[in-house]
Amino acid sequence: MTVLGQLALWLALLLGVWGTVVGFVGGWQQRPELIRSAQRATYALAGVLIVASIGLLVALARHDFNVAYVASYTNRTLPLVYTLSAFYGGQSGSLLFWAVVLAVFGALAQWLTSRRYDHLLPHVAGITSAITLFFVIVILFAANPFERLPFTPADGNGLNPQLQNPGMVIHPPMLYLGYISIAVPFAFAMAALISKRLDTGWLHAIRKWTIVSWLFLSIGITLGMWWAYVELGWGGYWAWDPVENASFLPWLTMTAFLHSVMVQEKRGMLKKWNMVLIALSFMLSIFGTFITRSGIISSVHSFTQSAIGYYFLGFLIFAAIALVWLLMSRMPVLESESQLESMVSREASFLFNNLLLVGIAFSVFWGTMFPMISELVRGTQVTVGPPFFNQVNIPLGLGLLALTGIGPLIAWRRASPRNLQRQFAAPVAAGVIVAVLLLALGMRSFYAMMALALATFVVGTITQEFVRGVGARHRLHGEGYPQAFARLVGRNRRRYGGYVVHLGIVLYFVAFVGQAFKTDIEASLQPGESVDLRSPWGHTYTFTHLGVSQYEELNRFTTAASVEVARNGRRVGIMKSEKRQHVDSFGRPSFEPSTEAGIRSDLREDIYIVYAGSVAGTEEAVYRFTLNPLVWWLWFGGAVLVAGGVVTLWPGASSGAERRRAMAGYAASLTGKGSEVAAR
Amino acid sequence: MKARTKFIVGAVMVAGTVGFLMTSGIKETGVYFLTPSELAAKVQADPSFHDVGVKMGARVVHGSIERDVGSQTITFEVTDGAQMYPVVYRGIAPDTFTDDVDVVVEGRLMADGTFHATSLLAKCGSRYETTPSA
Numbered sequence: 174m175t176v177l178g179q180l181a182l183w184l185a186l187l188l189g190v191w192g193t194v195v196g197f198v199g200g201w202q203q204r205p206e207l208i209r210s211a212q213r214a215t216y217a218l219a220g221v222l223i224v225a226s227i228g229l230l231v232a233l234a235r236h237d238f239n240v241a242y243v244a245s246y247t248n249r250t251l252p253l254v255y256t257l258s259a260f261y262g263g264q265s266g267s268l269l270f271w272a273v274v275l276a277v278f279g280a281l282a283q284w285l286t287s288r289r290y291d292h293l294l295p296h297v298a299g300i301t302s303a304i305t306l307f308f309v310i311v312i313l314f315a316a317n318p319f320e321r322l323p324f325t326p327a328d329g330n331g332l333n334p335q336l337q338n339p340g341m342v343i344h345p346p347m348l349y350l351g352y353i354s355i356a357v358p359f360a361f362a363m364a365a366l367i368s369k370r371l372d373t374g375w376l377h378a379i380r381k382w383t384i385v386s387w388l389f390l391s392i393g394i395t396l397g398m399w400w401a402y403v404e405l406g407w408g409g410y411w412a413w414d415p416v417e418n419a420s421f422l423p424w425l426t427m428t429a430f431l432h433s434v435m436v437q438e439k440r441g442m443l444k445k446w447n448m449v450l451i452a453l454s455f456m457l458s459i460f461g462t463f464i465t466r467s468g469i470i471s472s473v474h475s476f477t478q479s480a481i482g483y484y485f486l487g488f489l490i491f492a493a494i495a496l497v498w499l500l501m502s503r504m505p506v507l508e509s510e511s512q513l514e515s516m517v518s519r520e521a522s523f524l525f526n527n528l529l530l531v532g533i534a535f536s537v538f539w540g541t542m543f544p545m546i547s548e549l550v551r552g553t554q555v556t557v558g559p560p561f562f563n564q565v566n567i568p569l570g571l572g573l574l575a576l577t578g579i580g581p582l583i584a585w586r587r588a589s590p591r592n593l594q595r596q597f598a599a600p601v602a603a604g605v606i607v608a609v610l611l612l613a614l615g616m617r618s619f620y621a622m623m624a625l626a627l628a629t630f631v632v633g634t635i636t637q638e639f640v641r642g643v644g645a646r647h648r649l650h651g652e653g654y655p656q657a658f659a660r661l662v663g664r665n666r667r668r669y670g671g672y673v674v675h676l677g678i679v680l681y682f683v684a685f686v687g688q689a690f691k692t693d694i695e696a697s698l699q700p701g702e703s704v705d706l707r708s709p710w711g712h713t714y715t716f717t718h719l720g721v722s723q724y725e726e727l728n729r730f731t732t733a734a735s736v737e738v739a740r741n742g743r744r745v746g747i748m749k750s751e752k753r754q755h756v757d758s759f760g761r762p763s764f765e766p767s768t769e770a771g772i773r774s775d776l777r778e779d780i781y782i783v784y785a786g787s788v789a790g791t792e793e794a795v796y797r798f799t800l801n802p803l804v805w806w807l808w809f810g811g812a813v814l815v816a817g818g819v820v821t822l823w824p825g826a827s828s829g830a831e832r833r834r835a836m837a838g839y840a841a842s843l844t845g846k847g848s849e850v851a852a853r
Numbered sequence: 854m855k856a857r858t859k860f861i862v863g864a865v866m867v868a869g870t871v872g873f874l875m876t877s878g879i880k881e882t883g884v885y886f887l888t889p890s891e892l893a894a895k896v897q898a899d900p901s902f903h904d905v906g907v908k909m910g911a912r913v914v915h916g917s918i919e920r921d922v923g924s925q926t927i928t929f930e931v932t933d934g935a936q937m938y939p940v941v942y943r944g945i946a947p948d949t950f951t952d953d954v955d956v957v958v959e960g961r962l963m964a965d966g967t968f969h970a971t972s973l974l975a976k977c978g979s980r981y982e983t984t985p986s987a
Contacts (some may be wrong), residue, residue, distance in 0.1 A: 220945040337947070404950070513856045521860060528864055532871035539875060546884055554886035556908055565874040695945065697923055768947045785945040788922040795922055797945055 175240055175319040178228025181221040185272070188218045189306030196299025200292075200368060207293075211298040212283045218305055219280040222273040226260070229269060229318050233259055238790030239325040242266055242318040248331040249758035250728035255332050258342045262332055262350065265316035266483075270346070271462070274353045279305060280356045282382070285376040290378045297357075297366030304356055307488050312468040315481045327759075334729070334755045334767040338827035340400035348393025348420055354386035355423060358430075359455035362448055363496075367505050368486050372776055373446065376434050381822060387431055387623070388818040390424045395811040406783045408693060408799040410807065413562040418541045419461030428456040429530040432523050432580070439585060440520060446527070448507065452496045457534075458487055464541075515587035524582040529573045536565045567620050571627060574682055577675050578631035581668075582638070600633030611817025621686045626803040628679045635672045642669075666820050673817025680810025697788070697795045708740075708800045710777055719747065721792050730754045734784040734794045736771070747789070748773055750784035750796070778802040884908050884959065889936035892962060908959045909938070909968065915952045931956060931968075938962070944969040950975035 192214030199207030229242070235257050236243040247261040261270040279301030283294060312318070324586040335341075358379040365375035397420065398410035411417060429601035430450040434445050463485035513520055539546070540557045547555040582596040606624035616622050639658070642665075646657035661670040690709035698704065706714045719735040732752045738745040754762050771782040781799040788795075817834070885907040887895065892909055896902045911931035918929040927942045936949055950956065951974065960970035 513860055515856050516859045528867045532867060533956045536871060536875050555883045557879055557883050561878040564878040696927060697925060765948050765951050786922055837892055
């Protein structure tokens, strides 16, 4: 199978070259036979890369340890699901995953896009083929997953135990899907630039792709947080690590793009800015892949340093030059059709939303790259950590949260005082009341109070929209409330789905507030001994060490420590935290022992217990107990956000299926009599 | 004032805020990231450098790790091949912390030449790759 895989990769190289050349030439000369050929090349490219991927999956499933990749990342004791997920667990496999997903997206873009955009599609094929080609080149010449060893080891190295977690099975592919799917809107934007067809056509063509890609990024990042939280055992979910930042950057610019395209659709403004944003998002997605692989920034997440960093650097530089040239040469056709009329308008609030998002992105980029920048400028590396990112981003994030409430409700062009009063009086009042209440209850953290007050304000605006919309339908159409609600959302999916996404974002902010009140204690306890920890909610938790037990399970040797937890003297339950030593099929230890935190969540807070080890030969155990307020709201916010995204994406009445159904109804009414007869 | 001008003023204010937050953030929270040799050179050039919190990236010397679980104190030595420092860390070490790994310790170099770490990060060649089995 690896021979087949290898062959498929070489075919992909040829097809990539063909698709790129024929796509651009076909688009430039508008020759139908070339255009068709470019389109078919994208399908074939996806096909051969799927074959290559199957080749690797089969090698993994068969434990073909003669293949270096299989030997490096799996062993015989590894459960099948993790064996297969090793496909994207290592360097070269993850590149193949990139390539195959990109090729499939490229093919889907050709297949699903309406024929209305035929003038763009050949260029789109050229661009997606070119990017896929780059990945195929890196795989073939620098990181080939099909490379064989001169000998066959009896067993492999196994997969890092920290990656043996359900979150890690879905987190990387989700994030990759997010990264990679940016390439499609990017390809359309570039196709529009190249062909100088800069009407809003390309924006309509990519609307759903943009949301899909943003949604995948959001899911990927959130799952990454969840994985870090349950698996890494330090009690948090976000550490501003370079790799986390690298995934956050394209999310920020895509969020900005998602909003600013609305301004272009509605008012014909921001054309250049949108081009810059989508190009930036794409570049940042490649940049993220680059910094995790090149080793230029030291991160606890990084892959081994290797030469493929240079390939990525080369690609980034080439793409940047091409983009700047393309944009400069198209400047005259990107003129705005209208002007900003008032600062109190939806355009202005979207502009500030964009400024803040890009400002946050810039500070995150700068902070991440600062060790390198300071070394270049001053000769010594200076690093900045979480305090820097929090100090900069909390105020900016709060500004953004406020705009989340203002943007969707304020009028386009110029908001009248009446519009402002009608839309914002009640939500602002709600926010102020919450702020006063929190102050009265003794909250002294300014940022936390502001965040909760603004969150209330945003939830207020969203609730008001739903209540008014449902009420109007109830009055005008006499519909019952549930039906009015369903129709309201169903007929304006983009708008109300958007509100639901905003609600999800608000929940993330609520969860972030909890982090300001996190508290922990470390203790070394004999069996029967206990330690107290006061929760920020005012309860006192008592943790009693019960004992340590050891047993073998599946592919590991486990040492588990049990703790009895009581809240204000009332027993909550028994929690355990484990140390796991993974072993290969000969019983030899693989990797260092890994920690499994004990976590118990409720709406108020998480109890998070880490067993750090025992005093040699005794049952005395060292623990860290953490009380982590409001963490659960993060996962809940993630679910709400996805639900909102699905609502906006749900095929609308204008989709093919609906139209056909409508047409069928029309046909039936014309031939109604006939069918009645036939039915008899 | 025209809306456009007002917007530009607003944009400059936002950019200024971002710039201010960033420069003050770096000034207040930036930490030197040094190798043991660089740290030795800095301290030699300016003895007051002992009081400055730094991050030091180096490799754990094989066999130097001593854990006192009772007091949760870990002592070990780190080196970059040229300069070696003993490190004292109180707290829970990450799973990946073991002989010969690259670590980043944050803390102060005491006058007696020991490095008192307040945080300890260990990097396993890569999280995604195995270390060669011993």
